[in-house]
Amino acid sequence: MDAKFDSTADSVASALRELIVGGELGGGERLVERDLAERFEVSRIPLREAIQQLAREGLVEIFRNRGAVVRMLTVQDVDEIYGLRALLEGDAIFRSVKRLDDETLARAELVHRLLGEAVSTQKQGELNREFHELLYGACGNARQLVAIRELRAQVERYERLQNTLLADTPSFQQEHEAILSACLARNARSARALTAAHIETARGIVLDVVARMAAQG
Incomplete structure (x- = not known):
């Protein structure tokens, strides 16, 4: 029961x-x-x-x-969430990079390509989530992965509201490409730095979205 x-x-x-x-x-x-x-x-x-x-x-x-x-997030909430994400996700990929097997990396390459072709924001969100989870999955800390997933869920609705975050912002796919290249090269330090910078890009965009929504409300 x-x-x-x-x-x-x-x-x-x-x-x-x-x-x-x-x-x-x-x-x-x-x-x-x-x-x-x-x-x-x-x-x-x-x-x-x-x-x-x-x-x-x-x-x-x-x-x-x-x-x-x-729950409605404030600018401070968003700032804090992305700050934690940068720390947790940067550390997760740093720990994961040298443990990733060829099959996982091949899957990440496929998801990256599919993300570039996706049209709907829902599909983009699903593929974006899968891309990162594949690259973090070998970090060896299950609680850390749960925390990352929960923090992402708190802000993902705002990311979907901002269509340019993935669909119309070439830099996002370029950042994914750079992260993937660092993982393929087994360069943990570079993967961590690129992941943190990638999250900072998202933070700036979502902060603008939340600030506009607060001003309209």
Whole structure:
């Protein structure tokens, strides 16, 4: 019974996460349990566990009188998240580079090519995530990889709002190319520096997005 419950809660959390990242549930929007339970055809128990899970990941805030709402990030939030990402992801690729096998590197090359051809922002987001996860995967620290994934999830919705982040910004694919080349050369120091610089590029773009949204709101 416990295994089934966990699986259901995880499944609902995954679906809710995608609604938030994809922008269907916007910042400040209330999560109405009755409506969501009907939508996902689940009871309130796994739904509440899913919401608690997203709250731990920083995607949702739970208020005593308002219930759960999609968290709105401030400029400071974004600045802090990308600062942590630069540290964690730079260290992850540094540790991973010399452990990567040829099959993983070949997969990363394929994903890089597919990312350059992707049209939809959703597909770009999925491929971008896979590209980085492939290159970090051999770092040897599972908790670090979980932290990286959760931090990325908190800002990915803003990245998708800014279409130029991947589709119309050649520098992003060029930065991916440089990171991949450093990994193929087994140059851990270069891969770390290039990854940190890549994240700084994203930070600047997303900070502009969040600042504009705050000014409009």
